[in-house]
Structure formats: structure tokens, C-alpha cells
Amino acid sequence: MRFWSALSGKATVPPTTQTIVQSERTFTKNGGTPLSTTWIPYFQAQLDDILKELREYVEIETPTHDKQAVDSLGGVIAERFRKLGCRVERIEQQQFGDQLRVEYGEGEEQLLILGHFDTVKEIGTLATEPWRIEDGRVYGPGTYDMKAGIIFCYFALKAIIDSGLPLTKKLVFFWNTDEEVGSPSSEQLIRAEARKSAAALVIEPSFGNGLIKTSRKGGGEFTLHAKGKAAHAGNDHAKGVNAIEEIAHQIVRIQSWTNYDSGTTLSVGKINGGTVSNVVPEAAHAIIDVRVSKREEAERITKLMHGLTPVLPHAELQVEGGIPKPPMERSEKTVLLFKHAQRLAAEEGFTLDEIGVGGTSDGNFCADEGTPTLDGLGPVGDGAHASHEHVLISAIPERIALLLRMMTTL
Ligand SMILES: [Zn+2]
Incomplete structure (x- = not known):
């Protein structure tokens, strides 16, 4: 006492x-x-x-x-x-x-x-x-x-x-x-x-x-938007930029930032994109749940998320969100x-x-x-x-x- x-x-x-x-x-x-x-x-x-x-x-x-x-x-x-x-x-x-x-x-x-x-x-x-x-x-x-x-x-x-x-x-x-x-x-x-x-x-x-x-843990949520270029999947495959392919690269990258030892987890919890199978998709989105045990990790992950760069030529990325709840x-x-x-x-x-x-x-x-x-x-x-x-x-x-x-x- x-x-x-x-x-x-x-x-x-x-x-x-x-x-x-x-x-x-x-x-x-x-x-x-x-x-x-x-x-x-x-x-x-x-x-x-x-x-x-x-x-x-x-x-x-x-x-x-x-x-x-x-x-x-x-x-x-x-x-x-x-x-x-x-x-x-x-x-x-x-x-x-x-x-x-x-x-x-x-x-x-x-x-x-x-x-x-x-x-x-x-x-x-x-x-x-x-x-x-x-x-x-x-x-x-x-x-x-x-x-x-x-x-x-x-x-x-x-x-x-x-x-x-x-x-x-x-x-x-x-x-x-x-x-x-x-x-x-x-x-x-x-x-x-x-x-x-x-x-x-x-x-x-x-x-x-x-x-x-x-x-x-602290936590937050990010939304990642990938923008590609629509094209006929049969006739113009080479002209298209597949937004789903782009976001798939990003998902693997984001998931790899999970580190159980430091208490940092990232989980892509929802994805959507595309329209029909014969159109190269122009847009795709992913929603990511983030949890951190340390305040510095919140800053580090926020920086990484906002620093994401596209893998495919001519694809574009946009990131929204943050980690508002501190650990x-x-x-x-x-x-x-x-x-x-x-x-x-x-x-x-x-x-x-x-x-x-x-x-x-x-x-x-x-x-x-x-x-x-x-x-x-x-x-x-x-x-x-x-x-x-x-x-x-x-x-x-x-x-x-x-x-x-x-x-x-x-
Ligand atoms: Zn309660």
C-alpha cells in the first residue's frame, strides 16, 4: 500500500x-x-x-x-x-x-x-x-x-x-x-x-x-486499394494490369510483417476485387487488422503500410487508415x-x-x-x-x- x-x-x-x-x-x-x-x-x-x-x-x-x-x-x-x-x-x-x-x-x-x-x-x-x-x-x-x-x-x-x-x-x-x-x-x-x-x-x-x-495490444485497421487497368482477358491480356495480382503480392508482403516475438500481428481480414472472369480486374481492395504490443511498433507499421509500392508495372496503390488505439x-x-x-x-x-x-x-x-x-x-x-x-x-x-x-x- x-x-x-x-x-x-x-x-x-x-x-x-x-x-x-x-x-x-x-x-x-x-x-x-x-x-x-x-x-x-x-x-x-x-x-x-x-x-x-x-x-x-x-x-x-x-x-x-x-x-x-x-x-x-x-x-x-x-x-x-x-x-x-x-x-x-x-x-x-x-x-x-x-x-x-x-x-x-x-x-x-x-x-x-x-x-x-x-x-x-x-x-x-x-x-x-x-x-x-x-x-x-x-x-x-x-x-x-x-x-x-x-x-x-x-x-x-x-x-x-x-x-x-x-x-x-x-x-x-x-x-x-x-x-x-x-x-x-x-x-x-x-x-x-x-x-x-x-x-x-x-x-x-x-x-x-x-x-x-x-x-x-494497440490496434488499428488499414484499407489498401490497388488500381490496375481493365482489359479483355482473352483478346487484350497483355494490355491489362491485374489489380488482384497486384494486391496478392501486397498481401503476402503485409502478412510477412507479423512477428509474434514482438507482439506485432497483421491479418488481411477481407479482400475483394474484379468484376467477371473474362475481364482483367481494374480494382481490388484489402482490409488489414493490425495489433501491436509496443508504441514504436505502431509507428513502424504505419510507416511501412503507407510506404507500400506497387510490384507490377503501371499498377497504383493507395493506403488509408492507421493504428488509433495505442497499446x-x-x-x-x-x-x-x-x-x-x-x-x-x-x-x-x-x-x-x-x-x-x-x-x-x-x-x-x-x-x-x-x-x-x-x-x-x-x-x-x-x-x-x-x-x-x-x-x-x-x-x-x-x-x-x-x-x-x-x-x-x-
Ligand atoms: Zn466492453
Whole structure:
């Protein structure tokens, strides 16, 4: 705890571990019996309420592009946090749902807690993928990615308030509405909050059996257009410039830049070109997915892509795109932050491990601002974006307990 604060560079006089433990041990609710030293039973007892709340969120479907739908859940979330005594700011958007900035506590220093309430599922998905509980799992669109995470934060904060636990920093929850399409309207707002924050906790789903994500690759997409010259494939073959042949050369070249050791991957994910078989094709296109583990690699690959030159005489190339999501690198401060989380989990009696993943999230923006960032603090489960999306119920109490401890000790 002290170790973490000393290196966070943004802390002033953090309470010692001892005072935190004491405050949890000696605190009494309304002057009554002391609360338990672990929080898991406390949240275990609230499971019915937690699931009821999650069901309400899930049954308001929120596809990113449907502003009205997203805003209706935004209204519910805003109301819930307002009732807890938070200052809620609704940041209006034209195209996407309004972003929600929720603040609790006082002081200059802040801790950023980040998540989104848009989903990839269309309105009407509930008809085929209804809310249901089976084998200790709760199923439904957006359960795992990531409405449960917002609810975990709500119950953690409610417990903090109900129990009168002291905070060391102001908490800023930022709930955005366009994560699933790359956060075009919230990226700058998130970056601005991250710059002001001692740390960022991203409540996206965990990995596997609850792993915390301490690094994420950066990513982007390029479109390569090849232009040749149309000609009759039988009569004028020699006069034609085959755009498909040109793009085929380029595809092999691009794929060869993949380097697993450095964490750089390029995947040509879509190609099209030509018209009919007896015409030498004039145009062809390829769409390329790029992932990088290091910022320098993003720059290097961008340069290579834009520097592509044609192989065939008289062919032309045009490249669009870039790598807008910077990698979330596993910095020294992130490691300290993770170790802190690990200790808190141990105090609750469970183990916490970490992993690096290829997918991006808004955590990438936070890390790019130099803010120590932990991602995947949300639910344990599986099936993000798929029809078997679910949250493991037995792990809910420990995840909320961990969030409560993070919120009160960083
Ligand atoms: Zn998500």
C-alpha cells in the first residue's frame, strides 16, 4: 500500500495499511455490530438485489448506434448514483448516448473508474437470448460486457457509503456509451480524466477465471486499394494490369510483417476485387487488422503500410487508415498497482492473477496518458459479444469486495 502510493507520484499522505484495516475492523454500522473483516459475505447476502439490478440494466437493450435506447439506460444509471449522493454530469452527445461522469468524495486527487453501457447486441436480442439463470450463471446480452461491472461499482460504492468508510481520493466513474465502436465521442473525455487521475480501473470483464488485464495490444485497421487497368482477358491480356495480382503480392508482403516475438500481428481480414472472369480486374481492395504490443511498433507499421509500392508495372496503390488505439503497456506502475490488487484479494481470501491480451479497450487510452491502469476488474464469465454471454454468480461477491478495497485504499 505505502509502496504503491509512494510510486504513484500523485498521492499526498496516504493512510497506512494499518489504519485501513483498522477502519474496516472497528467500523460499526449505525453504532451496531462490527462488520466482518472480509467483505465477501456482506455482498453474498446482497446477491438477490445485485441480480435484480443487473436484470433491469440488461432488459433495457443498448446497441451503440441507438442513442435513444442507450440514453434510457443512462437515465437509470444516473438516477441510481445520484440517489447515493454522487454528483452526476450528463455530457450530451449528438450521435451517441450521453456520456455519464459520476463523482463521489472530495479533494484534488482522483481515482478513475471506467466502463461502458453500450452493447454490440441489436434491439430484440432478448427475444432469442433472454435473461436467465442456469447452473450458477446469469445469461443475457450485455451481462458480462459490461453491465455487471457498473452494477458491481454501484454496490461497492453503496457499501462504502452505508459503512462510512473513508476514501483517500475522490472517485470519478466515467460510464461511456460508444466503447463498442472505438469510443469516437468519449476518447478525449476519457483521456482528460485519465490525465487527472492517480490510477485508472477499467471494469471490463475479466479474462478466463478472473484474470486481471495488465496489458493490451494497440490496434488499428488499414484499407489498401490497388488500381490496375481493365482489359479483355482473352483478346487484350497483355494490355491489362491485374489489380488482384497486384494486391496478392501486397498481401503476402503485409502478412510477412507479423512477428509474434514482438507482439506485432497483421491479418488481411477481407479482400475483394474484379468484376467477371473474362475481364482483367481494374480494382481490388484489402482490409488489414493490425495489433501491436509496443508504441514504436505502431509507428513502424504505419510507416511501412503507407510506404507500400506497387510490384507490377503501371499498377497504383493507395493506403488509408492507421493504428488509433495505442497499446496498453505493462508499465512498472501498472505492476505495482496489480500487486496492490493482489494483496487486497489475498486479504479477502482469494488469489488474483494477471494476463496480457490482444483486444483493446478504453484502458488503452488511459495507459497512453501515462496513468497506471488495471483492466478486466469486472465480472468473471464468458461469451462477450456471443449468444452464450454470461456472468458467473459465485464470483460476484469477491469481485465487488475487491473493487471496494481498491476504491478505499488507492
Ligand atoms: Zn466492453
